[in-house]
Amino acid sequence: MKTRNLTVVCMLAGLLCWGCKQTDVTQVLDRAETCMAERPDSSLYLLRTLDKRHISGSLRKARYALLYSQALDKNYIDVDNDSLIRVAVDYYKGHGTSHEKALAYFYLGRVYDNAGDETRATEAFVEAETHALDTDDHYICGLIYSYLGNLYFSQYSFDEALAMYDKSEKCYAQAGQLRNEGYMVEAKARVYILQEDKNACFNEYERAIKLFKGLNDVDYVAILTCDYLMAKFQFGIYESLTIEDLKSGLQNFYSSNELTFRSLMYYKMNNLDSARYCAIRALENDELNAKQMA
Numbered sequence: 001m002k003t004r005n006l007t008v009v010c011m012l013a014g015l016l017c018w019g020c021k022q023t024d025v026t027q028v029l030d031r032a033e034t035c036m037a038e039r040p041d042s043s044l045y046l047l048r049t050l051d052k053r054h055i056s057g058s059l060r061k062a063r064y065a066l067l068y069s070q071a072l073d074k075n076y077i078d079v080d081n082d083s084l085i086r087v088a089v090d091y092y093k094g095h096g097t098s099h100e101k102a103l104a105y106f107y108l109g110r111v112y113d114n115a116g117d118e119t120r121a122t123e124a125f126v127e128a129e130t131h132a133l134d135t136d137d138h139y140i141c142g143l144i145y146s147y148l149g150n151l152y153f154s155q156y157s158f159d160e161a162l163a164m165y166d167k168s169e170k171c172y173a174q175a176g177q178l179r180n181e182g183y184m185v186e187a188k189a190r191v192y193i194l195q196e197d198k199n200a201c202f203n204e205y206e207r208a209i210k211l212f213k214g215l216n217d218v219d220y221v222a223i224l225t226c227d228y229l230m231a232k233f234q235f236g237i238y239e240s241l242t243i244e245d246l247k248s249g250l251q252n253f254y255s256s257n258e259l260t261f262r263s264l265m266y267y268k269m270n271n272l273d274s275a276r277y278c279a280i281r282a283l284e285n286d287e288l289n290a291k292q293m294a
Helices: 002-034 040-048 058-074 083-092 098-114 118-132 138-154 158-175 178-194 198-214 218-234 243-250 256-268 272-283 288-293
Strands: none
Touching: 002 040, 002 058, 040 058, 058 083, 058 098, 083 098, 098 118, 098 138, 118 138, 138 158, 138 178, 158 178, 178 198, 178 218, 198 218, 218 256, 256 272
């Protein structure tokens, strides 16, 4: 009798211990989700403290897989294997909210994007969009459209890329994400360069510069100003540029673009030997824009 009572007590203690562990897991998942937007590094740290052997039940496993995938992506840790996020996708197919489904398919798309599988990445993002449209989360919609835009851009489908960037810009504006909104305006400017639409390109660069000035981001304003000047060079607008414009471009240069700026500046100064030297040096670089400018 005593032996049987002891066995029952041990079983109850084990069940209580197991229940406490599951409560602890839920609390860690809650905390990780709470700080994901502002402190994704803290979210990743919290998730890494969990012992996966203590995560039981389909819901907890799916939630852990989704949050961990999200934390890795937000910490710029690229994952190209879908084994983790698949746990979330397979669960949320038949369970959960539209928002959870949208997130699961979005991060599935990110994994395929990292793996270079453009077809499956596009399919996953499109599936994410169908669920995101049933939510009021404009930010996730903006993310989905921005990545779809990037995929179309990489496949030279410029009209489709523009449409996605435009949708993303509007979603970010609704979400109050001004910085991301500015990035989408800049992305549209880059598409217009390749479409050889000068006026649209200049308009978007001017809009982007205005947005980042409003954010007091002087560093990014300098980058955009540099790119805007390079776009003008690419469209053959040299005469209206002054020495001061070229010097401002030199304040924020990268690789061969510096040589291009210097070549044009020397040309404006009628120092043809130096202009020729810089142009030849720029041609030795593999960057497409630098070669075109040279």
